[in-house]
Amino acid sequence: MRTMAAVRLPGDSTVEHVTVDVPTPGPGQVLLRMRASSVCGSDIRAIYREHLGHGAEAYQGVVAGHEPCGDVVELGPGVTTLEVSDGVAVYHITGCGACAECRIGYPIGCTAPTRAAHGWQRDGGHAEFMLAESVSCLRLPEGVTHVDGALVSCGFGTAYEGLLRAGVSGRDRLLVTGLGPVGLAAAMLGRHLGAATVIGLEPNAERAALARELDLVDVVVTDPGELADAVGDATGGRGCEVSIDCSGNEHARLAALSNTANRGHCVMVGEGGQMTFPVSDLLIHHQITMHGSWVTSLGHMAELLDLLARWGEHPERIVTHRFALADAADAYAVAAAGASGKVVITWDG
Known part of the structure; x- marks a missing residue:
């Protein structure tokens, strides 16, 4: 079994570096090689400083990072909508697909006990690889960067x-x-x-x-x-x-x-x-x-990615600090200080 470096957030304003297995995609899933994974203010407020431990913000000790963007490197059985090498931004909540909120494209509001958010209840983007549902992955339009895609995944x-x-x-x-x-x-x-x-x-x-x-x-x-x-x-x-x-x-x-x-x-x-x-x-x-207003819908996220390409706009313009995964503690400390623009962990340099 291959292993990879990853980051978890144990609370008390600390970052924990761990080694975990590289996951294998199951039916309907894809494996992504991470390219960018930004730090959200909710990570700081609800996990990094202290674990809220309830509801949608119940952190389950998973790999951190709910603003992920990467390249598809492996397809699970039955995946026909993506191809290996596609760059994708990931809608960071996986819903049940059947409740009223999921049916209108808002998994953020999913009411099922199986609802899980990357970086909160399922492994997120602060690792070399991440497992994602193919339905949650949106191809990056031409001209939209991996950092742009990460920022669109939640904040934008x-x-x-x-x-x-x-x-x-x-x-x-x-x-x-x-x-x-x-x-x-x-x-x-x-x-x-x-x-x-x-x-x-x-x-x-x-x-x-x-x-x-x-x-x-x-x-x-x-x-x-x-x-x-x-x-x-x-x-x-x-x-x-x-x-x-x-x-x-x-x-x-x-x-x-x-x-x-x-x-x-x-x-x-x-x-x-x-x-x-x-x-x-x-x-x-x-x-x-x-x-x-809470996050966005899959449809509006796809719409925004398309608009950014048409406008020639880059969310990464607001990034002030970039860190390697090995320096994640510094990334979180900068974000927690509340004086920066966007902070991102990147593999793109």
Whole structure:
């Protein structure tokens, strides 16, 4: 039996390097040689620091990494939709295929006990090879890189889904609270979808500087106390037609809602935490629609990959740190510090 290097997350902000067997694909499965596997904020919040241990975020001691992208190196019996050497991004949740959520293409919401996410309940991308279901694998269009594909597997897919919920178009001014990797993704994709103005709130100076450097936002606010004036100046006092919170921070969420225009849309994609607000004053009287949006669908992930190719856009533009698998501890430490762009483990150099 061949073996390979892999990484697990035992908690307490530590990374464990292990040697495990290279898996063999069964019916409907493929074996991928990993090319890129990025670190998600949910990994940091729910696994790296401490194991939440319940529900969809119950970490089962598997190989970490739920943003995987690689090349097909072996086909299991019955696989006819992929070929060896195909580069693929992986939708990171495997559902039952039969429940209502799976039937509409959202395995993220699968209700079956067999539901499993790479890096959480089944082995993920922080290894030399990864076993995946062929139905979860989406070919990379020409021009889309392995790092692009890894970022689409969760973070960019999450941002895209949230923007679709709000129907972002050229009619809208967009407010993004939290310019971490998902917020940067929302700003980048919001521009491509036509948002007339993009405003970002990010107290961390390094992340705010990165958003400016990448030209993803028109206005970056680092002092939350100055956000209302900045939004007012940019919108003639109306507020932004669409806001999206990518931070999970209670105060940022409140800022997103408070600066949404009458009859606008406010989207929550940042995980964790709570939010308390006066419902009548901030929501009902302004007739705002609030959306909770969780990851994306297989269909929308495929759509996004195609759009990136057509736009000539590369999510990997927001990557600030690349590490080899052997340096995964450093990768997680950088991501956990909360001052970087996207952090990725890569085999592509």
